[in-house]
Amino acid sequence: QHCINMDCSQCGEELAHLYEIMFFCKAEKDVHMTIKPEYISTVKQRSLVYQGEGRKSKVFCRLCLDSGRGTIIGRYLPFAPAGQNFPAFGTEKVVVMKSPLTKKDRWWQQVTAEDKFSSVSKRGMANYSLTL
Numbered sequence: 001q002h003c004i005n006m007d008c009s010q011c012g013e014e015l016a017h018l019y020e021i022m023f024f025c026k027a028e029k030d031v032h033m034t035i036k037p038e039y040i041s042t043v044k045q046r047s048l049v050y051q052g053e054g055r056k057s058k059v060f061c062r063l064c065l066d067s068g069r070g071t072i073i074g075r076y077l078p079f080a081p082a083g084q085n086f087p088a089f090g091t092e093k094v095v096v097m098k099s100p101l102t103k104k105d106r107w108w109q110q111v112t113a114e115d116k117f118s119s120v121s122k123r124g125m126a127n128y129s130l131t132l
Helices: 037-047 062-066 105-114
Strands: 004-008 012-016 021-027 029-034 048-051 058-061 072-079 084-087 094-096 121-123
Touching: 004 072, 012 037, 021 058, 021 105, 029 105, 037 048, 037 062, 037 084, 048 062
Parallel strands: 021 121
Antiparallel strands: 004 012, 004 094, 021 029, 029 084, 048 058, 058 072, 072 084
16 A cells, blocks of 8 residues: 555556655755655666756656656756755655645645645755765
């Protein structure tokens, strides 16, 4: 059962476990759902495909891509500390903890909603690469 994970909203495939995802809070209204840097290569190998170069780099669900659906679930952005890249997922493209969102929803609104996503880790610029 997929209840404490991040799943693809298209095919329902599990993309990442709860312990692998986080809210990257750059500013009050600049928040991204992403993979913790220490798990990016593991998750990418298991369930994500990146296509494109630089700012135009797109993130796909591996299962959707393998079955002919080319739905973009996020972008690979270069805005982490020291210019590191990170995958940023669209609110309507992934389902976190069985809570589907729409394109009008914003991740920054979800961070302040204490109940629904309170078990998702939150990191900012200062502790982005924090390894526990």
